Amino acid sequence: MTESGLDAVGSILNLTLGLLTLYLVRKNQSVRWNEKIAGLAFAWMFIGKSIVNMSTYLIDSNSSGDIDFENVVATSTVQFLQGMVMYSDEIFTTTIFILCLFYPIPLLRTERQIKIGLTLVFSFLIYRAIVFTAFGPNILFIPGAIYFLPGLVWGANYMRFRQLEVTQNIQDAKHIADVSLICLILLMGGIWLYWPGMLFQANYFYTIDIWGGALSSDIYDYSWQAFYAASVGLGICILFMEIYCATKRRSSPIGIVFLSYFIIGFAGYFILSKTATTGSSFDQLQVTWDMFTFSVHYDIMRPVIAMFILLNYGLVKAENPSDFRIAKTGTIVLVVVSTSVLLELVQYVMPFSEIISAAILGIIIAVGVGWEEKVFNNLITEFRPLNDILDEVHFATPEVQLDESFSKKFNLTFLTYIGISLLLAFVIGVTDGLVGG
Numbered sequence: 001m002t003e004s005g006l007d008a009v010g011s012i013l014n015l016t017l018g019l020l021t022l023y024l025v026r027k028n029q030s031v032r033w034n035e036k037i038a039g040l041a042f043a044w045m046f047i048g049k050s051i052v053n054m055s056t057y058l059i060d061s062n063s064s065g066d067i068d069f070e071n072v073v074a075t076s077t078v079q080f081l082q083g084m085v086m087y088s089d090e091i092f093t094t095t096i097f098i099l100c101l102f103y104p105i106p107l108l109r110t111e112r113q114i115k116i117g118l119t120l121v122f123s124f125l126i127y128r129a130i131v132f133t134a135f136g137p138n139i140l141f142i143p144g145a146i147y148f149l150p151g152l153v154w155g156a157n158y159m160r161f162r163q164l165e166v167t168q169n170i171q172d173a174k175h176i177a178d179v180s181l182i183c184l185i186l187l188m189g190g191i192w193l194y195w196p197g198m199l200f201q202a203n204y205f206y207t208i209d210i211w212g213g214a215l216s217s218d219i220y221d222y223s224w225q226a227f228y229a230a231s232v233g234l235g236i237c238i239l240f241m242e243i244y245c246a247t248k249r250r251s252s253p254i255g256i257v258f259l260s261y262f263i264i265g266f267a268g269y270f271i272l273s274k275t276a277t278t279g280s281s282f283d284q285l286q287v288t289w290d291m292f293t294f295s296v297h298y299d300i301m302r303p304v305i306a307m308f309i310l311l312n313y314g315l316v317k318a319e320n321p322s323d324f325r326i327a328k329t330g331t332i333v334l335v336v337v338s339t340s341v342l343l344e345l346v347q348y349v350m351p352f353s354e355i356i357s358a359a360i361l362g363i364i365i366a367v368g369v370g371w372e373e374k375v376f377n378n379l380i381t382e383f384r385p386l387n388d389i390l391d392e393v394h395f396a397t398p399e400v401q402l403d404e405s406f407s408k409k410f411n412l413t414f415l416t417y418i419g420i421s422l423l424l425a426f427v428i429g430v431t432d433g434l435v436g437g
Contacts, residue, residue, distance in 0.1 A: 006291065007060070010299030011053035013337050017303055018046030020330040024316045026407060031317065032387050033400045038103035039315040040407060041095040042306050044414045048091025051418070053299065055084040076429040083425030086132050091414060093146045094125045096187060100150040104179045104313075104386045105157055109398045122413060129417075133424050139219045144227030150187055154180040155234050162241055164393060166248055172389045178254040179313055179386065181238065185258055186305045188231045190297045192261045195232045196269035204272040235262070264293055307334055314385055 025031075025039035059081045101107050101117055108117040131140045161177040164170045185192075197205025206225065239262060242255045271289050307330070310316040316327060387397045403409075 006295050006299045007053040007057040009337065010303070011050045011057065013300075013303055013334065014046045014050035014053065016333055017307060017330055018043050018050060020326060021046060021310060021316060022411070024327055028317050031315065032385075032397060033402045034102040034106040034397060035315050035387070036402070036407070037410075038099055039310065040410050041098040041102075042310055042315065044411075045092055045095040045306065046303065047414075048088050048095065049302065051088035052085055052092070055081045055088065059085070076432070079432065080425045080429030083132075083428040084421060087129055087421035087425060088418070090125055090128055091417070093128075094121055096146055096150050097121045097124070099183065100153040103183075104176050105390065105395055106397055107153065109400070111400055111402075114400065114402075125417065129421070129424065133428065137217075137220050139217065139223060141220070143220055143223045144225075147188065147191075147227040147231045151184070151231060151234050154184050154187075155237070158184065158238065159241065161393075162245060166245055166250055170393060173393055174250070174252055175389055176386060176393075176395075178252055179309065181254050181258060182305060182309060184234070184238070185254075185261065186302055186309075188235065189261050189301065189305075190294050191228050191231045192235045192258075193265040193268060193293050193297065194228070194272075195235060195262060195265045197272065198229055198232045200269065200273070202269065202273040268293060303334060307331065 021039065021043035025036065025043060028036065028039070031039065059078055098118070098121055101121070108114045128141055131138060135141075137143070157180040158177050161173040161180070164173040165177065194205050196202065205228070238258065242251070242259060245251055245255065268289055272286055274286075311327070311331070390397055
């Protein structure tokens with residue numbers, strides 16, 4: 001399986017999970033208002049990433065070899081698809097901003113604040129779409145801004161509640177810290193895989209060029225690097241906190257997942273930091289390592305992490321047998337697809353026949369029957385609502401009555417944006433907007 005194949009699988013997976021989540025969130029009546037907003041945000045995060053992945057896959061299909069934005073931007077079709085990559089990725093950015101404002105701790109606590117906050121977030125979405133349409137990759141786009149506010153909010157939440165758990169022995173505070181940390185892993189996990197590159201000044205970190213030199217300026221690329229560096233700095237702070245908690249026998253499973261990203265990143269330094277000749281076996285090793293780590297995080301781990309949050313923390317509740325079956329189906333699809341993709345990646349490195357690959361997948365699924373049901377039941381039933389914990393630590397979630405049409409307006413906003421994105425991307429393709437600037 002190539003990297004473009006991973007994008008195609010990720011697109012189908014994200015779209016399936018997004019539609020299932022939209023359905024289940026709409027049916028849920030017992031979740032608190034901030035949890036409902038978070039559930040809707042996760043659903044559109046899936047859908048937005050689905051469009052990004054499929055557009056990236058089609059770019060690769062319309063070009064020779066691997067994706068290279070600087071070299072393949074030639075045809076109107078490719079420019080249209082590049083426009084869709086950027087516009088659709090803004091859906092992810094917007095949902096991340098919404099999540100950090102409402103989950104796990106709602107920063108906007110009145111109906112008026114919610115309206116103003118969401119208006120500002122969607123206005124920022126429109127602003128960035130206009131800037132990209134008019135100027136392409138430009139510093140006015142504020143590249144990398146997605147990491148600032150969420151990093152500040154979730155980082156502060158994590159530090160605060162980890163400190164409450166350790167110093168004041170408030171056991172349940174760790175759940176708030178955990179969900180804040182797992183949201184950070186979802187957002188910044190791919191960057192944390194490159195943390196040694198920043199500390200040891202390796203080229204693979206400091207020569208990040210998102211769009212290619214012909215399309216973006218040095219200041220644009222520098223802005224990305226600056227926010228990447230800030231994200232790594234936050235990760236190192238969390239690393240020290242996790243080490244400190246471990247010395248107090250307060251380690252958590254989410255903390256172990258976080259540490260695994262840093263360990264993998266450290267191992268990757270010895271591969272990615274070496275200079276390789278294009279086409280050499282070592283160059284191929286670097287490409288394969290990136291595919292197994294960076295690409296797997298963005299295409300497979302992000303849906304897994306988001307679905308874990310939805311199920312484990314009660315954002316999606318199966319309130320009747322029909323909803324339970326739908327939620328279970330989504331989980332099974334996620335597990336089976338992720339497993340098959342990982343098998344395909346292993347086969348890419350160590351080629352073996354498709355019959356053996358199918359047999360291994362069949363054995364895994366057979367062994368998993370019953371086990372996956374037990375895990376699913378634990379995820380969706382054995383949780384304590386985070387809002388109950390917040391009440392105990394004096395961060396009580398206020399009672400806010402959302403308008404009955406809130407969900408419809410929320411969904412319609414994103415649908416309208418996707419429609420406008422198609423039109424703007426078409427304009428870019430017809431006018432050679434990226435080539436001509």
